[in-house]
Amino acid sequence: MMSDLEIAQRSNMKPISEVASLIGLSDDDYELYGKYKAKVSLDVLDKFHDRPLGKYIDVTAITPTPLGEGKTVTTIGLAMGLNAIGKKSIVCIRQPSLGPVFGIKGGAAGGGYSQVIPMEDFNLHLTGDTHAVSLAHNLLAAFIDNHLHHGNELNINPFTISWPRVVDVSDRALRKIVLGLGGKENGVPRESGFDISVASEVMAILALTTDLSDIRKRLGRIVIGYNKKKQPVTAEDLKCAGSMAVLMKDAIKPNLLQTLENTPCLVHAGPFANIAHGNSSILADQIALRLTDYVVTESGFGADCGMEKFMDIKCRYSGLKPNCVVMVCSIRALKMHSGKYKVVPGKPLDPGLAQEDIEAITQGSENLIKQIENARYFGIPVVVAINAFTSDTPKEIEAVRKISIENGAFDAVISEVWAKGGEGGKDLAQAVARACDNGGDFQFLYPLDAPIKDKIHAIATKIYGADGVVYESVAEKKIKLFTEMGWDTLPICMAKTHLSLSHDPKLLGRPRDYKLPIRDIRPSIGAGFLYPLCGEMRTMPGLPSKPAGNAVDFDEDGNVVGLF
Template identity: 50%
Template sequence: MKSDVEIAQQATLRPIGELAEELGLSTDEYEPYGHTKAKISLAVLERLKDKPDGKLILCTGINPTAAGEGKTTTNVGLSMALNRIGKRAMTTIREPSLGPSFGMKGGAAGGGYAQVVPMEDINLHFTGDFHAITSAHNLLAALLDNSIHQGNPLNINPKRITWPRVLDMNDRALRNIVIGLGKVGDGVVRESGFEITVASEIMAALCLATGIEDLKERFGRMIVGYTYDKKPVTAGDLGAPGAMALLMKDAVRPNLVQTLENTPAIIHGGPFANIAHGNNSVVATQTALKLSDYVITEAGFGADLGAEKFFDIVCPAGGLTPDAVVVVATVRALKLNGGKDKKELTNEDLFALGAGVVNLEQHLENLAKFGVPALVALNRFPSDTDAELDLVRQRCEALGVKVVLSEVFAKGGAGGEDMAHAVVELCEQESNYAPLYDVEDEMHAKIETIAREIYRADGVDLAPTAATQLGQIKADGYGSLPICMAKTQYSFSDDPTRLGAPRGFRITVRELVVNAGAGFVVALTGDIMRMPGLPRVPAAVGMDISDDGTITGLS
């Protein structure tokens, strides 16, 4: 089979104007970025505010493994399959980060014959949204350090600054740095560091904001540090929100592209799900719901992270009511969860599969707690045996959940028609969506609820630093914000080596960080990396471009 980039390069793309006008957009409601990309005006939401929303389907998955699950591929393939059976459907996904694209994970535009295109543009600089976020974030950092250098009128304690700088690249050497070295005029000497752009609170705020005015208000609330008497200092105190919003004037608008089969796709925002909420922007989803009858959105990593945050943070912020959930899994990944060596995943092993399917079962049980109907999309591999597929089907049906096979990677939309019909039927069932907890609950209780109900932990322990921060958060008036758990994506626990559905563990919260602009409190567990490093052999070393502009090695 051809590589992803080879398949994408052979696609026949329609002019983006044609696609936009078929969606009902007027020429002043979209701005082309070349022939195959466009920015959509937020005025569309105002014009269509009285139009009923389409059906909203969340695509989530089991905990990610080295075997791969294909969540984005399923999302994209499902949107194409729905159009093939006569439904008006769109996909909405996050924008890829350059760090993973050049590091180890690869791009995030789907795979095989279920991709969003132009794949090279999407996985590289796209429409410049991430550059705008990087610039706005670092502008605030510069204004902060300048205020300290210029006499420190806000009485900021340089030892209690919480706003780092960001870069959209994996670079471990920048995690911990010292700035201000040199002459007197070169600033105040202090420790700082870089995080990857997708970890920026500006990214999270962009994806939860309803427009530029809301974004400015969120900027104004962002905490950058604390005074000597431990009072929070905000971007608003530094007079930064207007200039930051100016840099974000185009980035706030969603991006319109298309799939390999010319299904409309909106890509916007890209927060990671293990350090932020892991979903595309609410304005992208809201726009798609007005322009189509079925919208598939995606939550990052496993359902214990992305889906929980979608239901508890994103839906309340965007006024969204999901109609159905598709949980993506593979036999290979489930066998890996059951202890099978990753080099032997092509061999039938019902024992390992039976031991590993508990991971899928726990996700299904968890999703039922949110009241939204679900089904399982099993990405089929040639090595999957009938006995293995039957085992997964039987275990899921025992929970009242249907399993459908998906072959969209190899066959495009045609390989997902059974899945599409099943999703249409699922959307006709009643959705009783409700968040897992009440945001007015005490903060420690909210963390306990997530840990016990979703992870199945025996309880939560607060490290001394987190316990002190909890008291400060309550005193500063942020206790009613929702919780964004920062946890390893590989396990229900905070230990990435504990696969399957572990029991007999506790969750340790080592730090609490207020993201007042985004509108949640981040509870950090385990060793969560906010600036990844490159692997021994980065994906970048296998990439190239020829004289005629043909790109190779991008995946």
């Protein structure tokens, strides 16, 4: 079997102008970035505003193993499968962070015969959007320290400043730093740190904005800290928001690429799914829905993370309503959730994961059952996609199908897109098309005018299955403060581990009989949400002992090698 990169490099790419023409775009509707990628003009929204919206599909998953279970592979493969059965489709996904690309996870362009190409460009700089986010973010950070240096006219309390620097590299040594050392001319000494770029509120804003005017307003609303009267200080107060918006003028345009089978793909934004909302951009989805019959997008991590935020945050700001949820699972992950087997990154898999074990699947399916229930809370039909591995047996697959349908899934279908591309996604595509035609009654989990605690309680008890919520004193004070500020009408973006339905990554399956702890609550006023912290959350990853970047290089012919 060839590597993912070898498959991608041997693909038959079409010039992106041909891909654009397939979805009705003219030369005036996009800007070329080389031969195989382009940026789509936002004017397309006005040009095609009279067209009916296509069907809107969100691909999510059960709680994954640390290795992931093929959600992006399934997202891409489903779009190709829809085309293979005669349906026109576009896939919309996030741009990966360079931190994971060179760290533990590696690339995020899919895998096998279900990939977005050019794979090297997708996983590396693409068209520079993440760099624009980083520069806009760091410009504001520089304005903050420059303001302190020149007398602090806004009377900012330095101990309340919550705006760090960012860089799109996993670098644990930068998590905590001291600024302004070396004398008065080098600024005011204070503690700060670095986050990875995709954890920036600017990235979350890029994914939720709807036009240039909107992104300008959102950037202006960013809160960087408080003055000594405990009033919020914003990017607008620092007169930095206009410059930040100008830096984002090209990044706001979605990027057009293609799959291995030349299915159009819009790649745009890449916010974290534990701290931020973990979804690609509203703009990409809005454009795609006017250009095709089916739009397939995905949400980060499991349904308790990215999907809940897709529904309660992204759909609120976009006004779009999904027609179907695809729930990706694997036999391997279900066995892990039984507690019988462990999956540890960098270590060989337990041989038992490749042996038939119906009992472990039945026990581990408690997680699948809960995640189906979570999707059904929003009134949307659920199709379970069983991502096929060669070790899966017919009895195991049938067991998952039966459990899924008995517990509320519209259908459960094996997906073989990794090995067979669109051809391996035909059955899944047929099931999804039927589910979209079945209708649904979309609803949010909570009303925006509910008190902050009520919204948190709804997510904790309904989505996570907690018995209740306990608040530390810091969180209690923040709730009081944010309510006084008028921020209590914002949606909630819970920050928690992706490795469990609960706050504790060690609690597999379907945790019960626990209280969800809320350590702190922080505002993302520009993005438009509050994010409670459920335990310690890392916003700057570290590299493993053997980073994926060790293998990345050029060969003697100048071709990139080592990406996966």
